[in-house]
Amino acid sequence: MIMFQVNRELKKRIKLNGICPYYTMFPLEFPYSILRRYALKGEWVFDPFCGRGTTNYASQILGLPSLGIDSSPVAVAISEAKLTNTSPNLILKAAKEILENFQEPKDVPIGEFWNWAYDANVLRIICRLREGLIKDCHSDDRKALRGILLGALHGPKVKSYPSYLSNQSLRTYAPKPNYAVNFWKKRNLHPESVDVLKLIQIRADRYFSEEKEIAEGKIIKGDSRDTNTYYNINQKFRWVITSPPYYGMKTYIPDQWLRMWFLGGKSTVDYSMEGQLEHPSPELFAMQLNQVWKNVAMVCVPDSTLIIRFGSINDRKVDPLQILYNSLENSGWKVKKVESAGCASAGKRQALYVTTSVDEALEEYDVWAEWNG
Ligand SMILES: C[S@@+](CC[C@H](N)C(=O)[O-])C[C@H]1O[C@@H](n2cnc3c(N)ncnc32)[C@H](O)[C@@H]1O
Structure with missing residues (x-):
């Protein structure tokens, strides 16, 4: 009975x-099931x-305080949206307030990509919201609004009411401009006029209608x-x-260049790797991870548990477990167990996006380690 209630809670959220x-x-079930089973209040x-x-977000659902870095x-913006305490009405109010204060966008990107990607009026409204959110995104209502707009920025056209702001596109990552323009031209696909406030309302109702207890949560960029x-x-x-x-x-x-633009970045593909792990060789990669594990130990209590899900991608034939073991060496963390997390499949795992067929699915692992202080 308790299990049933817990699962219903997860389903709702x-x-x-x-x-x-x-x-x-x-998948949300991964951190959720570990924390539900083992973590104590506070x-x-x-x-x-x-x-x-x-x-x-799994911590939030379980009432546990949490912190994230990315x-x-x-x-950061997506994670922050999930930790907000707001409601559909407050989110819509925040959107209307921005549109009132930002009547004329200062900066509307131009060029073939933008002409094909968005209806001209829709793009102007996106730019007004963008400028308002760049100026001030401190309240929970605005953080939730920003998350909604990031999620709606590009995606597929559906037959019923439009649920994305863009011309036909993928939702997971942004198309490269030349590829996208060719795609749209070839198929004579034009962007539709979308009622942006209505779309925000629909999405706010979908994601933020549940009343919830809010546990402390913070994300650091x-x-x-x-x-x-x-x-x-x-x-x-x-x-x-x-x-x-x-x-x-x-x-x-x-791959997230359009969302990066919405958050204040440039209106062309951003190839920078700022703050991202580098991948020159498995050894140097492991050394960077080693530094992370050492840093993490600094902010942990003795006897804390570190659980790492790790695997590999198809165009790099490496042994993921070996990289992870190397990275944990002399970090203070001792490996306690290793479990298979199964194979990347069904949109749930990291490797899927570079794995084109089920035959090529790659195994992923959960490595549990402890730090004894
Ligand atoms: C596999 S994803 C994490 C996915 C996450 N478990 C989830 O469910 O959404 C790895 C993340 O590490 C971030 N990242 C890469 N290098 C980083 C670094 N040096 N410091 C902080 N974050 C980094 C990337 O931006 C990316 O969001």
């Missing part, structure tokens, strides 16, 4: 976890590669290799559940 797709993620949870905030502004990122962290963590980029996976920023 799972929608918000999908507010905006992100290139890679682990214990802090941490994810130094929080991505779209799955660990933080160097991608998109990841930073580089988890850098000890400076940890200086202002006052909490001590008992649980760390994380998944670093797999070796060779380095397109987090360019």
